[in-house]
Amino acid sequence: MFDKLDDLLLRYEDIMNELNEPNVVSDQERFRKLMKEQSDLQPIVDAYKEYKKCKETVEESLMMLEEESDEEMREMLKEELNDAKARIEELEHTLKILLLPKDPNDDKNVIVEIRAGAGGDEAALFAAEIYRMYVHYAESRRWKVELMEADEIGIGGMKSVTFMINGQGAYSVMKYESGVHRVQRVPETESGGRIHTSTITVAVMPEAEEVDVQIDEKDIRIDVMRASGNGGQCVNTTDSAVRLTHYPTGIVVYSQTEKSQLQNKAKAFALLRAKLYDIECQKAHDAEAEARRSQIGTGDRSEKIRTYNFPQGRVTDHRIGLTLYKLDKIMNGDIQEIIDACIAADQAAKLAKMNEE
Known part of the structure; x- marks a missing residue:
């Protein structure tokens, strides 16, 4: 799943670069297709970026917990760690749903x-x-x-x-x-x-x-x-x-x-x-x-x-x-x-x- 998400993230960045090219902006059909693809990828990219940020928060909190001796600070770090772990679980479920095969007719009238x-x-x-x-x-x-x-x-x-x-x-x-x-x-x-x-x-x-x-x-x-x-x-x-x-x-x-x-x-x-x-x-x-x-x-x-x-x-x-x-x-x-x-x-x-x- 994460290999696929990394590929989609790269594709999203490619699309954003292409959309800034003058020759693409002047080609209405190409521009429209790229905008549609960008719009489809946006929720996946946003959820995956938040997922990666939460992962970083977990790693940082664990490292700081090892070094921290102040009890009040440790409690705050533990709370931050638990919140990030809970959010990771939610985002994993969200990403699985976002990656489900889409019905090609879903956007139609x-x-x-x-x-x-x-x-x-x-x-x-x-x-x-x-x-x-x-x-x-x-x-x-x-x-x-x-x-x-x-x-x-x-x-x-x-x-x-x-x-x-x-x-x-x-x-x-x-x-x-x-x-x-x-x-x-x-x-x-x-x-x-x-x-x-x-x-x-x-x-x-x-x-x-x-x-x-x-x-x-x-x-x-x-x-x-x-x-x-x-x-x-x-x-x-x-x-x-x-x-x-x-x-x-x-x-x-x-x-x-x-x-x-x-x-x-x-x-x-x-x-x-x-x-x-x-x-x-x-x-x-x-x-x-x-x-x-x-x-x-x-x-x-x-x-x-x-x-x-x-x-x-x-x-x-x-x-x-x-x-x-x-x-x-x-x-x-x-x-x-x-x-x-x-x-x-x-x-x-x-x-x-x-x-x-």
Whole structure:
């Protein structure tokens, strides 16, 4: 581990020297890549420099303890020594986590697709509430949310909704939301007061660049049509809605949220790219079955990951055994505690796997 850290420290110093060269500053692409690498290395370098400083403190304190006879000074040195040793342990753990292999998609924006499952109208209502939960969460992180597609029902529910979240590191956080979300409550439409269980599925896909996925135009059929919906400008008046059919996979995507056909076409292609890229990522996960099993629910879409129990005001994440009694806050977007717990569990599983190797 320390050989690797020494190499990274040297690489960091090389980058800092390169960034000061005039020919690098004038080459925007090179400059951007170096800045990104420097930003990725910064937390590792800072932790390693502090680690080395603590090591020096330990050595100095031990040497001074051998020579010091004054009892008060010895107590101060012992305290300093113990503090430095404790900090070294913390930094060793931090450095192990920082050196874990990084998901190449972690820095990407995400496309989230929510679909109502079992439970009819109640599932559609819950899908709309979970969509609002993610919008509130994204806003709290100062991320931008862009609606891509929505299939609404008259009573305020959504059979499906697809949206993009633009924000630094959005995928690294949102990927833990993929899976089946279950709700237990008495529906407003239920006169007998019985608790119903409904489900929705959440799919979180990294946004794919054109370089990530090559789409052959011969493999696609593009249909334009009039947008349908609950009225509003351009609805049913212009052929602005766009539907793409990808023949090799059978994937169909539809976009009608924008007024212009050009904008809807761009959104539809972004969604298709994300879906095709997601298929490739799933194949890679399947090829590394063991690695996928060690992760905390970032792969299997059919996995029931969370239950929202309204009568008891509780939310349970089944992957990590976490139960929180603050349902109202969570439904209002306060999901950071759950995500942090998932990240910590994921890191612990990866560290344990690394130690086995």
